[in-house]
Amino acid sequence: IIKTSVLSTLLTWLLLLEKFNLYSWLTLYFYWVMHLEVLLPMGVCPLARMPLLRDNFSGPLDPGAQPEVLTCTSWGAPIIWDGTFDPDVAQQEAVQRNLTVGLTVFAVGRYLEKYLERFLETAEQHFMVGQRVVYYVFTERPAAVPRVPLGPGRRLRVERVARERRWQDLSMAPALGGRLGREARFVLCIDVDQHFSGAFGPEALAESVAQLHAWHYRWPRRLLPFERDARSAAALGPGEGDFYYHAAVFGGSVAALRRLTAHCARGLRRDRARGLEARWHDESHLNKFFWLHKPAKLLSPEFCWSPEIGRRAEIRRPRLLRAPKEYALLRS
Numbered sequence: 001i002i003k004t005s006v007l008s009t010l011l012t013w014l015l016l017l018e019k020f021n022l023y024s025w026l027t028l029y030f031y032w033v034m035h036l037e038v039l040l041p042m043g044v045c046p047l048a049r050m051p052l053l054r055d056n057f058s059g060p061l062d063p064g065a066q067p068e069v070l071t072c073t074s075w076g077a078p079i080i081w082d083g084t085f086d087p088d089v090a091q092q093e094a095v096q097r098n099l100t101v102g103l104t105v106f107a108v109g110r111y112l113e114k115y116l117e118r119f120l121e122t123a124e125q126h127f128m129v130g131q132r133v134v135y136y137v138f139t140e141r142p143a144a145v146p147r148v149p150l151g152p153g154r155r156l157r158v159e160r161v162a163r164e165r166r167w168q169d170l171s172m173a174p175a176l177g178g179r180l181g182r183e184a185r186f187v188l189c190i191d192v193d194q195h196f197s198g199a200f201g202p203e204a205l206a207e208s209v210a211q212l213h214a215w216h217y218r219w220p221r222r223l224l225p226f227e228r229d230a231r232s233a234a235a236l237g238p239g240e241g242d243f244y245y246h247a248a249v250f251g252g253s254v255a256a257l258r259r260l261t262a263h264c265a266r267g268l269r270r271d272r273a274r275g276l277e278a279r280w281h282d283e284s285h286l287n288k289f290f291w292l293h294k295p296a297k298l299l300s301p302e303f304c305w306s307p308e309i310g311r312r313a314e315i316r317r318p319r320l321l322r323a324p325k326e327y328a329l330l331r332s
Contacts (some may be wrong), residue, residue: 012057012142042218043071044207045079057202059089069314073298079212081300082316085203091130094202100132101205102184107139107192108161115323117146122196124151126319131202134183168300181254186252191321194304206297208252208260210290214301214309214322216244227284229258232276234266234297249304249320252296263289308326 045063063071065083094101103123107116115325120135127133132153137145142158149157157179180187186205216224224244227234251257264285269278278284305318 005102031100042068042070045070046087046140057090057093057205059086061085063269066314069300071118073294075294077295077297079298079300080203080303081314082302087199087201087203090201090203093130094205095130095229096314097185099186099202099205100134100184101128102134102136102180102203103127104136104138104180104187104189105192106161107137107302108147109140111192112141112144114193117148118148118195119192120148120156124154126198128202129199133279134180136180150204184254186192186251187254187257188249189257190320191248194248194320195323196319197321198302198317198319200303204251204297204299204303206295208250208251208256208290208295209294209297210245211249211299211304212301213244213246214304214306217301219244227278227280229276229279231274232278232284233270234278234288236288236291241287242294243298245283245287245290245295246304247280247320249299250286259293260286260289263292 013145057153060187061071061078062074062084063078065071066081069081070079071081071084077083105116105119107119115139116139120137123133123135123303133155135154135156137156138161139145139158142160143154147157148156188204188209221241226236226241226244229235230237250260252260264282267278267285268282280287300314302315302317303319304322305315306319306322308322308324
């Protein structure tokens with residue numbers, strides 16, 4: 001009874017704060033809100049009692065392995081948490097398919113010096129270990145890219161991109177052409193301002209992959225920070241949107257990523273022509289795309305965790321850790 005009462009009061013206040021656009025301010029300065037959100041239930045996987053829930057890489061899944069969190073979607077896509085899959089099966093499946101996995105990362109401006117070397121070094125320790133991997137680094141200063149020692153079957157490609165006025169203006173479209181499209185079957189697109197901290201293997205691969213945002217994965221749909229300005233191409237109306245996805249990690253087949261990036265590019269151009277910008281820039285357009293075209297697999301917040309949130313019982317083995325934000329320094 002006490003828990004229900006607290007939860008009801010919390011939701012009431014959060015709805016009022018969101019109405020006046022104050023929720024983001026509250027979560028930024030009062031971290032106790034992040035601790036109270038563990039009272040919000042994530043829901044129950046509708047397929048949890050079905051032993052035949054399968055993943056294209058990990059074989060049979062065990063959605064009941066983490067009963068306190070949601071382990072599948074209403075459209076049947078798995079949400080990958082630690083314990084719900086067998087990592088050995090995932091490794092064997094990837095080897096049998098003779099895959100080459102691509103990882104794209106943009107490192108422009110001061111992000112190159114501050115983050116890229118550690119990103120690549122930790123990727124060598126944890127990302128698709130035992131698989132063939134090609135890192136595609138996109139930067140305006142190829143000569144400044146650190147030469148990190150790579151293991152067998154792993155390569156680094158450095159591609160020059162024009163320096164845009166802001167990082168939001170960079171496009172993924174050039175990254176999906178040329179050699180990348182010929183070399184890699186699956187590609188993961190990951191932000192540079194983070195580092196790998198645990199095994200990030202083939203269980204993360206699928207035709208299209210979205211990442212549950214660590215700051216919003218427990219919130220009800222009505223509180224999620226979707227773009228609500230109906231004039232924007234990224235807008236989602238009341239009752240629309242499934243989950244809030246993080247643009248720091250997404251992926252899929254090259255063909256699927258081309259469709260996603262083309263959608264986002266069209267939306268950004270349309271908004272720009274109208275003098276608009278979505279609330280969370282390219283991430284807002286990515287969320288619109290995944291509402292219209294459901295991802296085949298979702299990654300739990302373990303695969304891109306923010307240490308600022310603190311410890312959570314369901315976050316057993318973080319795979320990527322976000323760096324603290326230093327916008328004033330890095331974007332000046």
